[in-house]
Amino acid sequence: VFEELRKKEKLAVVGQMAAAIGHEIRNPLSSLKGFTQLQQERYPNTNDFYPIMIQEIDRINSIVNDLMYLGKPKAIELEKASIEEIIAYTLSITQQQAEMLGVTVETIIEGPLSQIDCDDKQLKQVFINLLKNAIEAMPEGGKIKIRVKVSKEHKMLISIEDEGCGIAEENILNIGEPFYTTKKDGTGLGLMVTNQIIKDHKGKFSIQSRLEKGTKVEVELPINQKLSK
Ligand code: ADP
Numbered sequence: 001v002f003e004e005l006r007k008k009e010k011l012a013v014v015g016q017m018a019a020a021i022g023h024e025i026r027n028p029l030s031s032l033k034g035f036t037q038l039q040q041e042r043y044p045n046t047n048d049f050y051p052i053m054i055q056e057i058d059r060i061n062s063i064v065n066d067l068m069y070l071g072k073p074k075a076i077e078l079e080k081a082s083i084e085e086i087i088a089y090t091l092s093i094t095q096q097q098a099e100m101l102g103v104t105v106e107t108i109i110e111g112p113l114s115q116i117d118c119d120d121k122q123l124k125q126v127f128i129n130l131l132k133n134a135i136e137a138m139p140e141g142g143k144i145k146i147r148v149k150v151s152k153e154h155k156m157l158i159s160i161e162d163e164g165c166g167i168a169e170e171n172i173l174n175i176g177e178p179f180y181t182t183k184k185d186g187t188g189l190g191l192m193v194t195n196q197i198i199k200d201h202k203g204k205f206s207i208q209s210r211l212e213k214g215t216k217v218e219v220e221l222p223i224n225q226k227l228s229k
């Protein structure tokens, strides 16, 4: 119970902080990005650092977004969407990082899939977070398998399996704690946001891991639920 309370307090602090500074950071950041892109267009070939600058601005932006999301989770807006398209989008976003680390991703779609009722923007965020974690767990390269199928209970099951560093047993309870990270420049916010979004979708999330062997995360989502509109 105390543990829960402590978590809630931490979250409240994060929330207040996010509300107070989120917007303030986002606006100047977006003009910074705009002008950087403009410079890049004006002076192509003169500065190879523009792509990195833009990438880093995006990174700050996504940290701010995570903080703001945790402070004030958005109401989900359910619409029919294709899970294959959501995953394809996720792969396009993470492709560069995967290639850089020598990570390959195989997507295995088992059987015909129906569209699911979801907030596709938010689900994209979920799979980006999970895929990034899988990629970052394999700095020396490796393979990720994404499996998608519909269960007998008519749920969408998505698993993401990597062959990365894994999670030590004594650390597994820390996963999803605000700011828990083992990475040099991690934020420890990704899985919290992920968890929250899946919960909002009335779905389930589980994680199995073996140190030095790899990690498998599973997401289960209802296919049909009441549309909010
Ligand atoms: P971040 O990625 O910023 O560290 P996350 O909330 O996404 O924050 O993850 C928290 C921690 O959980 C990571 O720092 C890492 O220790 C562990 N973790 C999550 N996914 C994996 C994975 N696929 N393999 C190994 N460790 C993982």
Ligand code: MG
Binding pocket: 129, 132, 133, 190, 191
């Ligand atoms: Mg992460």
